[in-house]
Amino acid sequence: QPGCWQDKFNKPIEELTNGDGFLTSLFQLPRYLLFCSHYRSHEWFFESLWNQQCQFVGVLCPNYQMFLNGECGCEDLLIDGHGETTCALMGYDAEYAVLRQGLTKFSPQGKWYLKTSDFYTQTGHHCQYQYQLIVKLGQFIPNNNIGNVSIAIVTDDNRIIMNEKVYPKYYPQLRPNYRL
Structure with a gap:
């Protein structure tokens, strides 16, 4: 996790000297x-x-x-007559978010991943916005499908925070209904 490695040396020293007592801090x-x-x-x-x-x-x-490769996304599934999701909110609102989506069941089994940032040196927050972009292609016409697909994320003040060419860099061939 971002921030852990640089904190591993600073935070323990702070804890050893914060007045909780040497043995308590040494245990932590x-x-x-x-x-x-x-x-x-x-x-x-x-x-x-x-x-x-x-x-x-x-x-x-x-x-x-x-x-990290974007091979897993948020999908609502119908399993055994219950709506389930492959994404979940973490934090105070977590339990109610599932109910608001109209899902009746949440099974937290499996491995769950999220991206965070280094609170102190980057954004002032741990939370990062995560984007899932699905591009659906229309009808495939041989020899007429030439070009590139690029994605740019621009802030309200016109600052570009991401500008990435995703095709043909990552995918050798685009086909109808192919998920990028």
């Missing part, structure tokens, strides 16, 4: 060094209370690399 040190990302979970929860503009969205995915 290995816990923090080994489990930084889970050690911060309370920070994420509190941020979910005061930062209503961004939601922590966990995505169900077999592994982290597939998550």
